[in-house]
Amino acid sequence: MPLRLAAKWALIAPALALLLLLFITPIGWFIWESLTELGSLEEVWLETQAVLGSRAIxxxxxxxxxxxxxxxxxxxxIGYPLSYALSRARGLAFSLVLLCIVIPYFTSVIVRTYAWMVILxxxxxxxxxxxGLGFVSEPVDLLYNRTGVIIGMTYVLLPYMVLTLYAAMKAVDQRLLQAAEGMGAKPMAVFAKVFLPLTLHGVTAGSLIVxxxxxxxxxxxxxMGGPGDIMMAMLIEREIELSHxxxxxxxxxxxLLGITLALYALYGRVSDKAEGGFAR
Amino acid sequence: MSTSTSQGVRLEAVSKTYGSETVVRDISLTIPQGEFFTLLGPSGSGKTTTLSMIAGFTLPDGGRIHIDGKDATRAPPRDRGLGMVFQNYAIFPHLDVFGNVAFPLNVRKVPKPEVAKRVAGALEMVKLTSFEKRFARELSGGQQQRVALARAIVGHPPVVLMDEPLGALDKNLRYHMQVEIKEISRRLGMTVIYVTHDQEEALTMSDRIAIMNRGSIAQIGPPREVYERPGSAFVARFLGEANLIAAKREGGALRGAGGAWFEVASDRPQAAGGQVFVRPEKVSILPEGGAPSANQIAGTVRHTAFLGNVVRYEVTLPDGQIVLCDATNASGTVLRQPGEAVRLGWQRADALLLEA
Structure with missing residues (x-):
């Protein structure tokens, strides 16, 4: 049953109010305060050029x-085959795999990062x-460089991809795969010509989220990174805490917000299309 | 994917068991090339499982399946070279009509120009030319059905399997498609194995029907034969309305309630009695008077249903049994009203004695 417009707004309102109070207002206020500090629009323009021209930034x-x-x-x-296994698994195997995937969700960032340090x-x-196996003669640097950052972030972000892909794969009508096989498609062709295209919207959505x-x-x-792995959020923090x-x-x-919002807009369009397009 | 020099399909004592439940029990069938063969039965009778074993989606626990003269019992579905129309059509949502119909050819690596030619031919046959660029969501149920049909025949398979292909269509469209499927199958000389629970559909389309019940074949034969000469009360009832009137053998004659006696075309002389089978449309209301003879019963009209071309009477016999009589609504027909006493009669040739 479709909800009336007023009812929809009433349902969204609390979340919206919270976001407005705790997210949009402080950010807006921060940007406004910071930029008015510069005085004139001309100053803001010059500063913008300086920022965009800075090598560090x-x-x-x-x-x-x-x-x-x-x-x-x-x-x-890593996530695509894992999600596929998950979408096929049942019972205990399903619960175990799912548990392994969502545990990083529930672990404190600090704890799991330090766990990585022990391993890497x-x-x-x-x-x-x-x-011990003699593959290398001296320790490999897996931490405090790009490799460490990639490993750590991949681990943290895997669940978002897996859960998105899992939903897309579960929604695939198994009878279509059977039909393809009946029409003469070999397993690889069933995958490439039917399963993959039908889960592609999940790939797009999961990739955008990640x-x-x-x-x-x-x-x-x-x-986990080194001096060469400065990301924007780190630089922003540094400008505020250290450089004031x-x-x-x-x-x-x-x-950063601009890039993020642009991608969110894209994500919105992709998920809309997926809902309308393959609805049965 | 050869053309019509095929040898059809043969099943030898095929069985399938799930856990403790035998879904298909020792089925043997020979379906010659070019035949339109229907598996008819209520849900749970094993017809879909049987089809699924022919398709290769389900492996039998016992018996052998031969397709086109080759043992295909354990062959994967893709190697059986069958055309298939699925119950839900199974149209690929990410492909347009052309892509869907071309699918069986593309996965078999048919050269592109050949694909284009064959798809055009198949779409023409189902009257969907100019729909090539449409997607399933832009098609009506009937059009999706046609796409599924075109996709099943595009590779000219010798055998096409159809699993309740018309189940989701409304009545008019269904009749239309029945005629069309039949027409196409005849033109291409294909063997069709068709599954349905709709007896009318089975009677309209088939060369032969196998009526299935609880995993076994109850009877097999051409439509008219199974309809008019059912071998059991189950088949008689499943293929349409049937009168089954209790009869006892007394001194060589079959006697019913209220002094009636019956003569039947095919008797079971050993049996002490049974049920006299006669279709409602073979029963007529007799004029007043006339000498009593075999195959006449007296009763009271309980209900009169005016169906347009036919008037259906429910008549209660003295012992409480109800007999249906379908009278054609010919010119000058007088409708009998509930409560009226009537005499019903039928020809000996239209009656059988079935097991009670």
Missing amino acids: LGAILNTNGIALTVTVMVLV GRNGLINQILL FILALGFFITPAL NWPVAALMTIV
Whole structure:
């Protein structure tokens, strides 16, 4: 039964009010305060040029997008087969796999990051195994560099991809796969010509979610990355805490928020299309 | 995917069991090339499982399945070279009509120009030319059905399986499609194995019907034979309205309630009695007077249903049994009203004695 417009607004209102009070107002206020500090519009324009021309800031923007993209690809490569297994699993196997996937959700960021340090450190588990087996002659650096950041973020963001893909895969009509097989398609063809296209909207949606979330990452790159892995959120924090340069922080916030909102708009369109397009 | 030099389909003592339940029990069938063969039965009778075993989606626990002269009992579905129309059509939502119909050819690596030619031919046959670019969501139920049909025949398979393909269509459209499917199957000389629970559909379309009940074949034969000469009360009832009038053998004659006696075309002389089977449309209301003879019963009209071309009377016999009589609404017909006493009669040739 479709809800009346008023009823819809009444249902959304509490969440909207909360967002307005705790998110939109402070951000708006922060940006306004920071930029008015500069005095005139001309000053704001000059500052904007300075920010966009700064190598450190441009580097952070590129880093952030590069890391987010790599993580998204990694999460997709690991998540797609995992989601498929999950969509096929039943009973205990299903519960166990699901549990393993959502545990990072429920673990404190700090705890799971330190757990990674134990595993990835120079004297960590992986290096001991590699050394013990004679694959390497001295420890491999898996922490405090790009590799560490990617590993840590991939792990944290995997559940978002898996749950999105799982939903898309569960929605695939099994009879279509059977029909394809009956029409002479080999298993690879059933996958490539039917299953993959029918779950592609899940791939797009999951990738966008992961990419958007990755853009704003702060703690993981700060703890597991090196000096070359400065992401935007880290730089913003630094401008506020260390440099007390609020206008620069505000301008960077606008850039980050702009990229994020643009991607959200894209995500909205993709999920709308998926709902309307393949509805049975 | 060869053309019509095929040998049809043969099932030898095929069985399927799920847990402790035998869904299909020892079914043997021979379906010659070019025959329109229907598996008819109520839900749970095993007809869909049987079809699924022929398709290869379900493996039998016992018996052998031969398709086109080759043992296909354990062959995967893709190697059986069958055309299939599924109950829900199974139109791929991400492909347009052309993509759907071309699918069986594309996965078999048929060259592109050949694909285009064959798809055009199949779409023409189901009257969907110019719909190539549409997607399933832009098609009506009847059009989706046609896409499914075109996709099943596009590779010229010798055998096409159809699982309740018309179940979701409204009555008019269904009749239309019945005629069309029949017409196409005849033109292409394909063997069709058709599953339905709709007896009218089975009678209209089939060369032969196998009526299934609880995993076994109750009777097999051409439509008219199974309709007019049912071998059991189950088949008699399943294929339409049937009068089954209790009769006892007394001194060689079959006697019913109220002094009636019956003569039947096919008797079971050993039996001490049974049920006299006669279809309602073979029963007529007799004029007043006239000498009593075999196959006449007296009763009271309980209900009169005017159905347009036919008037259906429910007549109560002295012992409480109800007999249906379908009288054609010919010119000058006088409707009998409930409460009226009537005499009913039928020809010996139209009656059978069935097991009680």
